[in-house]
Amino acid sequence: MSKYKGYIFIFLTALCFSTQEISGKYLAMDKLNAYQINSVAFLIGATILLPFAISDMRKFHIKLKTKDWLYFLLLGVIQVSVGMSLLQEALVFTTPAIVAILVCSNAIMTVPLARIVNKEQFDPRSWIAIIIAAIGIIVIFNPFAGAAGKDAEQHLIGVTLALLGAISIALFNVLATKTIKKYGKAVTNSFSFYLGVLVMFIFMLIFHIPIIKGINGHSFALLVYVGVVVKGLGFFFFLGAMKETSAITATSVFYIKPILVPILMLLIMGEMITTNVLIGTIIIIIASLIIFQIKRINARQNSISAH
Template sequence: MRKGYVYIILSAVMFSTMEIAGKLIAMEINPFQLNFLRFFIGASILLPLAIKDLRKREISFNRGDIGYFLFTGLLCVVISMSFFQLAIVHTKASIVAIVFSVNPVFTIPFAYFLLKEQLNKTTILSLFISLVGIACILNPFKINSDVKGIVLAVLAAVTFSLYSVIGKMRSERYGSIVMNCFTFFAGEFIMLIVILLSNISAVVQVNKKLGLSVLSNIPIIQGIEMGNIFVIIYLGVVVTGLGYLFYFFAMDETSATTASIVFFIKPALAPILSLIILQESIPFNTMLGILSILTGSFITFRGKKGKAERKIKEISNIHI
């Protein structure tokens, strides 16, 4: 159990530096290019363990599995993480970290509609409090220039929540490492197609007319230099590869519910690290938002933990 908490702390620290590392090179590397590079590195790190897990489970992929991974890859890597990288460009790293950490709360309505999980007063309360927190950060009474980045961060969190719920549909068949590894590779395949299309002159002209110049001439290697290559490697190896790996180890050593403490630590730790490393100030409305989101996340965590404990108790009673 102690080992599990070490894994939780390690993954929480790594995940909390994700937005900061991205911000450091946000103006040097195309966000879609960075997305492509970091997930390719991360998936490659997970691959040996994923192959080992596949052999253990005696699973061979069919067309349905490939289609499933293409869909989850589209949701996670191409859509959610692209929104995430764009959000970092348009607002503070600390704000993106806080808003994205709400994603476990956003899974509540998706789980209700897709998995038919019951809604109760606790889950509704946590969702409401977390949304109040986002509203505080948005500061509707005094809209600031960060609103575009905040909206993109919310979209990243919502689409990642949808990925989490859809991933849960087959998580027992694949296991977490296999699920995420092949989702990443499938997402990389789609991202590569997007990158290649973005370099076609006709597509470039259309994107520029639509004001989507960021989707034009997306490079793969161009722009990488000594000044940013170590940050890219850090994002790929430490954050995406080892961060997810320690998170999965934490789930194995404890439970999925206990491991979700990672998303409770992140919104508290990320702003502090952003203040130290990037000198990003934390306005009063943002502090209120952090407190609300932490409260909402804590209520969600307690609700999940209570549900898990009741389930264990029921199983124990049956055995008795």
């Protein structure tokens, strides 16, 4: 029963996460800037995660030092201030499906980054997935289509921004490994969210970027939805998925999301994805599944050798 409960959590997590880009697209259509959207959404998300973080700190007697806060600040800038802002800005130029699939490809990007940054062991078989994923990204870029004009230019800008955002998220995942192992996901995410939002607020004040201006009833409801459902409930379900299955099995959320987003786009927005995006998505999902399988095999082998 516990196993099935874990799979239910995985699906619910994927469903919550899959609505992020669609909500972001509507917020972009409301003419809100990326910093407005992310600062409010992540502030709500950080506040929802705070009780979990405090509970973990009490349970495991965690005391944070100055260097820990500085590290959380770095993580917040990389993920919230830079990565998520790039992804939100990408939605101005391209579709939620493209942004979602490139975000999910960060699971592949973390492999070489973990080798470079954390000196983690690199499985040579991972090159297969990396090369396949690169082909998928090229197909989504569609550089050989010969298209010109405003739409083609916007597509390229959107894909480039989404790719840079995905790399930022992958870097966050790599750098956050040690704090997650030491303090847990709730502490790491809640405090890095708060500090990332703080940096955005300072940036917005310095450069006179609107913080509240332009937010109406419709956009406020969407911001609350993203904060509560995507950041809050999504994280809660993800923790449940990890608890009932395993950390590696729970990451299958990011292989389900690229399938769900186009379906939700069609149901909610009435939009179909183009053929090249569909093909690119399938290629990247295959690459992600290869990485997923390699991680499972290695985790199983490490578990056997530990005993």
